[in-house]
Amino acid sequence: MPESDTDSRLVRLGPQDNVLVLATTVPAGGTLMIDGRQVALPKRLTLGHKVAARPIAAGETVLKYGAPIGIATEAIPAGAHVHVHNIRSAYTPSYVLPEAGGC
Numbered sequence: 001m002p003e004s005d006t007d008s009r010l011v012r013l014g015p016q017d018n019v020l021v022l023a024t025t026v027p028a029g030g031t032l033m034i035d036g037r038q039v040a041l042p043k044r045l046t047l048g049h050k051v052a053a054r055p056i057a058a059g060e061t062v063l064k065y066g067a068p069i070g071i072a073t074e075a076i077p078a079g080a081h082v083h084v085h086n087i088r089s090a091y092t093p094s095y096v097l098p099e100a101g102g103c
Contacts, residue, residue, distance in 0.1 A: 005033065005035050005036035006020070006033060006034055006035055006053075007032045007033040007034065008023075009022060009023050009024050009026065009032065010022060010023065010032060010034070010051070011023050012053065013064055013065045013066075014063065014064070014065045014066030014067075015066070016063055016066050017053065017063045017064055017065070017066065018052065018053050018054060018056055018060075018062060018063050019050040019051065019052060019053055019062060019063070019064050019069075019082050020034065020050065020051050020052075020053045021048060021049070021050055021064070022045055022046070022047055022048060022049050022050075022051065023047065024047055025044065025045065025046045025047055026041055026044070026045050027041075027044050028041060028042065028043045028044045029041065029042075030044075032051065032079060034051070034053060034054075034078055034079050035053070035054070035078075037078065037079075039051075039078065039079025040079075041079070041081075043081070045081055049081060049083065050064065050081070050082040050083065051079055051080060051081060051082060052076045052077065052078050052079060052080050052082055053078065054078050055075065055076065055077055055078050056072045056075070056076040056082070057072065057075055058072050058073065058074050058075050059071060059072060060072050061090065062082060062087050062090070068090040069087075069089075069090055070082075070087030070088055070089055070090045071087060071088050071090055072086060072087055073086055073087060073088055074086050
């Protein structure tokens with residue numbers, strides 16, 4: 001679908017991105033148009049937050065600016081908030097601290 005079928009309050013930063021970035025605050029219950037489909041937001045989202053441009057499968061790489069920013073930890077429906085509750089970072093490796101008393 002043409003980009004015009006997506007709400008002007010959403011910005012796609014890279015052509016292959018699977019997230020869109022809010023250019024303004026949208027209140028809880030507010031709706032957004034994504035690829036011609038209306039999506040209601042269950043909670044208030046502010047400027048800069050991401051929503052799924054399309055369904056993102058668990059384990060799929062999340063792309064913003066065409067770069068991987070995380071891995072989906074669960075299935076994320078189109079229009080859902082994409083944040084630390086449903087992705088893990090792809091920026092840096094995770095480290096496990098040794099147990100107390102260990103070297």
